[in-house]
Amino acid sequence: MNPAAASLDGARYLLGSALSLLVLAVTVLALCDISLRRGLLRLAPMAACAAVVALVPPSTVQAHFAAAYLTAVGLALAAGLTPGKYSANLLAACGGLALGVTAGLQTATAAETAGTLAAAILPCILGLAVIRAVTHAVRHSAARLGRRIASAWIAAIGILLLALDLVDKRP
Amino acid sequence: MLRFVLLMLCATAAHAHAERAAAGGFVTGILHPLLGVDHLLAMVAVGIWGATLGAPLIWALPVAFPLLMVVGGVLGIAAVALPHVEVGIAMSVLLLGLAILADWRAPIVIALALVALFGILHGHAHGTELPASASPAAYSAGFVLTTGLLHLCGIALGMLHSTRAGPMVLRTCGGVIALAGASILLGLA
Numbered sequence: 001m002n003p004a005a006a007s008l009d010g011a012r013y014l015l016g017s018a019l020s021l022l023v024l025a026v027t028v029l030a031l032c033d034i035s036l037r038r039g040l041l042r043l044a045p046m047a048a049c050a051a052v053v054a055l056v057p058p059s060t061v062q063a064h065f066a067a068a069y070l071t072a073v074g075l076a077l078a079a080g081l082t083p084g085k086y087s088a089n090l091l092a093a094c095g096g097l098a099l100g101v102t103a104g105l106q107t108a109t110a111a112e113t114a115g116t117l118a119a120a121i122l123p124c125i126l127g128l129a130v131i132r133a134v135t136h137a138v139r140h141s142a143a144r145l146g147r148r149i150a151s152a153w154i155a156a157i158g159i160l161l162l163a164l165d166l167v168d169k170r171p
Numbered sequence: 172m173l174r175f176v177l178l179m180l181c182a183t184a185a186h187a188h189a190e191r192a193a194a195g196g197f198v199t200g201i202l203h204p205l206l207g208v209d210h211l212l213a214m215v216a217v218g219i220w221g222a223t224l225g226a227p228l229i230w231a232l233p234v235a236f237p238l239l240m241v242v243g244g245v246l247g248i249a250a251v252a253l254p255h256v257e258v259g260i261a262m263s264v265l266l267l268g269l270a271i272l273a274d275w276r277a278p279i280v281i282a283l284a285l286v287a288l289f290g291i292l293h294g295h296a297h298g299t300e301l302p303a304s305a306s307p308a309a310y311s312a313g314f315v316l317t318t319g320l321l322h323l324c325g326i327a328l329g330m331l332h333s334t335r336a337g338p339m340v341l342r343t344c345g346g347v348i349a350l351a352g353a354s355i356l357l358g359l360a
Contacts, residue, residue: 018197018313078234149233149322153315156237163245 007115010108014119019161020102023066024120026073026154027095028127029147032135033082039128042088046096046124047117053100054113067161069098074155078148200313203297204321209260209355210293212348214318216267217286218325219341223271223332228279232286233322237315239287240294247298256295257359263289265352271345274338 014020027046031039073091083091100106103116135143204210214236221232246253253259266285270277277285297314328344331337 078238145230145326146323148230149319152234153237153319156241157315159238159241160244163241164248 003111006109006111007118010103010112010115011119013112014103014116017102017104019066020099020120022070022154022157023095023098023102024124025127026070026077026151027092027099028124028131029077029151029154030073030083030091030095031088032128032131032147034085034088036128036132038085038088040125042092043121043124045089046092046099047121049093049096050100050103050105050117050120051096051113053097054105054108054110056106058106063101064162064165066098066102067158067165069094070158071155071162072158074151074153074158077151078155080144080148196310197313200310200315201317203310203314204317208351209264210318211321212264212351213260213267213289213293214321215325215328216264216271216345216348217289218322218327219271219329219344220267220282220325222326222329223274223341224276224282228282229326229329231279231283233319233326235283236286236290236322237318239290240297243291243294243296244298245294246291247295247300253292253295256292258356259289259292260296261352261356261359263292263352265349265356268345268347268349268352272342272349273345274342 031042034042073095099120103120105113105116108116131143131147204214217232217236221229224232243253267289269275329341331340
């Protein structure tokens with residue numbers, strides 16, 4: 001397969017993966033409270049960590065990482081917490097790892113990985129810019145309310161996925 | 172089966188069937204709250220009631236509902252039987268409608284406890300259906316998207332409370348929701 005088609009395949013897979021999109025959504029929601037420039041800068045460690053996953057062999061623990069990430073970040077945002085300077089870096093890195101796992105980068109080729117990362121970064125940039133614009137346009141409290149509700153639902157999905165796995169593991 | 176589905180979520184681009192199944196699950200999840208009038212009315216009512224009660228319940232109710240709904244969902248998936256779930260769901264529509272109709276300024280703890288109980292009942296109903304769906308994550312994402320939007324619609328409606336004719340409009344909405352709840356309840360009898 002030529003590199004362009006492989007990149008397109010990687011991008012298409014990411015955009016068709018609900019779990020990957022949720023990881024991106026919760027990461028954007030977490031980063032949208034810091035300045036736009038800082039938020040955009042956090043996308044670099046996220047992309048780097050996602051690329052690192054491509055080099056790591058798959059394991060059972062990694063499969064649960066994304067659900068745990070959705071749960072932890074979603075609950076924190078629903079509780080009204082916002083990341084500080086350093087925790088935003090850590091959060092972006094964890095988001096990258098979760099993205100790499102959910103987007104199946106362990107088994108992707110280099111071209112597919114590049115396509116996936118491009119498809120992940122562009123919506124994040126767009127999302128951060130749109131949320132900032134919306135926050136300026138509507139009342140700040142309304143924007144915070146929307147973010148809390150969205151985060152609670154994302155956390156709920158994370159809990160549900162973890163619970164599904166636990167239920168499935170019962171003897 | 173569930174382990175297989177979860178593994179499919181982490182699979183590579185080669186699995187076209189998984190993509191199709193996930194897409195089907197997503198659409199089913201999106202449509203589920205819209206097609207079930209009991210779920211639809213309960214979600215909108217939670218938003219309206221939270222908005223009329225003001226802070227902190229304006230955000231606490233729509234945040235608490237999904238988190239407790241997940242608890243109910245897990246109970247349903249684990250085949251833990253809860254008595255009279257369908258009746259409880261119909262009662263949730265009726266009671267939320269009556270709360271809006273009566274403009275009941277419920278104490279925070281009682282409002283949260285009621286919404287938590289309703290969330291568990293709605294979640295239990297979904298949980299019993301979830302394992303059969305194509306992809307739990309896609310189904311949940313679709314369901315979340317619609318339900319979150321329904322909550323926001325309810326909150327937007329509830330914001331009318333501060334306008335001149337708003338309280339009357341909201342009481343009318345509450346009455347309609349309560350009537351629908353009573354009708355669903357009678358249908359189950």
